[in-house]
Amino acid sequence: MGIFDAMNTSVGGLQAQSYALQNISGNIANSSTTGYKGIGTSFEDLIPDAEVPSKQVAGGVTAHAQATITTQGTISSSSVATNMAITGDGFFSVQKASGVVDNVPVFDGVNYYTRRGDFQVNANGNLVNGAGYYLMGVAVDPKTGNALGNVPTVLQFQNNFVPAQATTSIQYAANLPSQPNTLGSSTATSGSLVAYGGLNPSDFVSSPLPYVDATTTGTTVNNKAAAAITSATKLSGAAGSDSLTTDFAAGDTIVVDGTTITITAAGTGLQDSTHVRADDTVGDLLSAIGGITGVAPTISGGAITLHTGAMQDLSITSTPSADLSTLGFTSPVSQAHGTGNSVVTSNDVSTFTKESISGGAVTAYNATGTPVNLQLRWGKVDSASLGAGHSDTWNLFYQSNASATGTQTAWINTGTNFTFASDGSLTSPSGSGITIPNVTVGGQSLGSVAFNISSGGLTQYASTSGAVTINTITQNGYAAGQLRSVAVNNNGIVVGTFSNGQNLDLAAVTLSHFNGTNYLKAMDGGAYAVTDQSGPAIDGASGTISGSSLEGSNTDIADEFTKLIVTQQAYSANTKVITTANSMVQDLLNVLR
Incomplete structure (x- = not known):
């Protein structure tokens, strides 16, 4: 080692400090770059080999980059709904377009990773x-x-279209007044049900209340057979056995309310909800019929009783007709569920309006997305104020035809008694709600609709207004819609806003992490590529995504300025060493003069 070695070492020092200055310059330049991760500088001494420690001298220096990828940048809010920021560990998975074909980007399938969420x-x-x-x-x-999968792909939300969804359920929560204030109550006879805000069936031409007999809801048709038919009687069998006198054979059919029950071969024939084997029992056949009507037929004293159900007519035909005859019925069987039962005709609308109160309205949708205005009204059909044996009971009605005239049905009773205890709590029905069957409004069919009531959602407390206080009335249907805009929520879910007013989840933004995060290779634009030292990307990360937010640069300007001063001083010091070494060489050369 000597003077010239000292000069070379200082030159190395100048190079190292220049490298540090370059990193400082880049960090300061990117202090406002979204998601930028600063690059520090680490210095490594280069010690020349020496035979003994006492001859060891200080060596040169080299500089290396020191990544700060794991250092969090400051999170700030953004007015752009699709901006995102990651708090904690993780990277967005991204790809770079390798070209454009017909104005559509083409990708080479190489994944990159970034914290830049703008x-x-x-x-x-x-x-x-x-x-x-x-x-x-x-x-x-x-x-x-x-x-819809677990492998991330480049997301695209162009012209997303959501098909219509029919209304299948209504969520309802309300308080019914203990003393309804109806138009009829002010002029009603004191002490009557109407005076207590109730609905009196005798005031109607056709009773609006459901018909109820001892066994089920609906009217009945009894056969005339006196034969000892039981549920165990076979549909076909050998003479003298417990079987019908006229056999049912494979291929025979019974059509119940438009649904066909087919008799299949004995023994191994198909048997399900619409197929009964020829050697099955009368009970099996009646169960199939009950599955269609919703009310199981009954057998007593050899006579079979068919029930229409609360809201539907009964129509049964058989081929051959002798099959129904052997059961004691004349084919075809046709029975209405009861004229006027459970409905309010147009002639009775005025009375119905005076003796009931509004239950609110909701726009429902059929299968094609056609909006339907579903109007509800509550009628109090019994009142505890009438004395012993009475309880506070309500019926729910929906408007089926706003344009009804004469004897046409205008409102339909949903067929359930809603009963309340003295403390205003609902005692019946006991479940989470009811099902309103075969809902049709203005000629638009909705099918069966669940009327859901959460626990404590329907009450009967005193109300000064005497009207229904509605807390919740929503439904799950909607019309078809076109995508209008997208946003990202704080769960990293891309939510689309559609022209039908629906906000629907479209995609989930996935995060990846690495075992050697700081060994990722930096690319232009704040992206990183996988290296052998970083290890492959691992799906899932502990970090969380914040929507409408951005992660700023992790560069600390004050710290960079401090480093800048130190680097400048170190650089100047190295030049002084070179100047001193040069002076010493000049002194040596002067010895020769």
């Missing part, structure tokens, strides 16, 4: 950040919210 929707419906990287994620079913 994503916005481009013309093709992709979420692209400010550096041109395309966001990846997993699409979800907009109706169920379930993921």
Whole structure:
């Protein structure tokens, strides 16, 4: 080692400090870059080999980059709904377009990873950040919210269309007044049900209340047979056995309310809800009929009784007709569920309106997405104020035809008694609600609709207004809709807002992490590529996504300025060493003069 070695060492020092200055310069330049991770500088001494420690001298220096990828940047809010920020561990998975074909980006399938979350929707419906990287994620079913796979792909939301969803349930919560204030109550006879805000069936031409007999709801048809038919009687069999006198044979049919029950071969023939084997029992056949009508037929004293149900007519035909005859019926069997029962005709609408109160309205949708105005009214059909043997009981009605005239049905009773205890709590029905069968409004069929009531959701407390206080009335249907905009929520879910007013989940943004995060290779635009030292990307991360937010640069300007001063001083010191060594060489050369 000597003077020239000292000069070379100082030159190395200048190079190392220049490298540090370059990193400081880059950090300061990117102090406002979204998701930027600063690069520090670490210095490594280079000690020349020496035979003994006492001859060891200080060596040169080299500089290396020191990544700070794991250092969190400051999170700030953003007015852009598709901007995202990661708090904690994790990276967005992205791809870079390798080209464009017919104005559509083409990708080479190479994944990159970034913390830069300034994503916005481009013309093709992709979420692209400010550096041109395309966001990846997993699409979800907009109706169920379930993921449609587990492999992230480049997301695209162009022209997303959600089909119509029919209303299948209504969520309802309300307080019914203990003393309804109806138009009829003010003029009613004192002490009468109407005076207590109730609905009196005798005031109607056709009773609006459901018909109820001792066994079931609906009218009945009894056969004339006196034969000792039991549920165990076979539909066909050998003479003298407990079987019908006229056999049912394979291929015979019984049509119940439009649904066909087919008799199949004995022994091994098909048997399900619409197929009965020829050697099955009368009980099996009646169970199949009951499965269609909703009310099981009964047998007593050899006579079979068919029930229509509360809200439907009964129609049964058989081929051959002798099959019904052997059961004691004349084919075809046709019976209405009861004229006027459970409905309010147009002639009675005025009385019904005076003796009931509004239960609110909700826009429902049929299978094609056609909106239906579903109007509800409550009628109090019994009152505890009438004395012993009476209880506070209500019936719920819905308007089926706003344009009804004469004897046409205008309102339909849902067929359930809602009963309340003295403390205002609902005692019946005891479940979470009821099912309103075969709902049709203005000619638009909704099918059966669940009327859901959460625990404590329906009460009967005193109310000064005497009207229904509605807390919740919502339904789960909607019309078809076109995507209008997208946003990202704080769970990392891309939510689409559609023209039908629905906000539906479209995709889940996935996060990845690495065992060697700081060994990722930095790319242009704040992206990183996998290296051998970083290890492969691992799905899932402990970090969380914040919507409408951005992660800023993790550069600390004050710290960088401090480093800048130290670097400048170190650089100057190295030049002084070179100057001193040069002076010493000049002194040596002067010895020769």
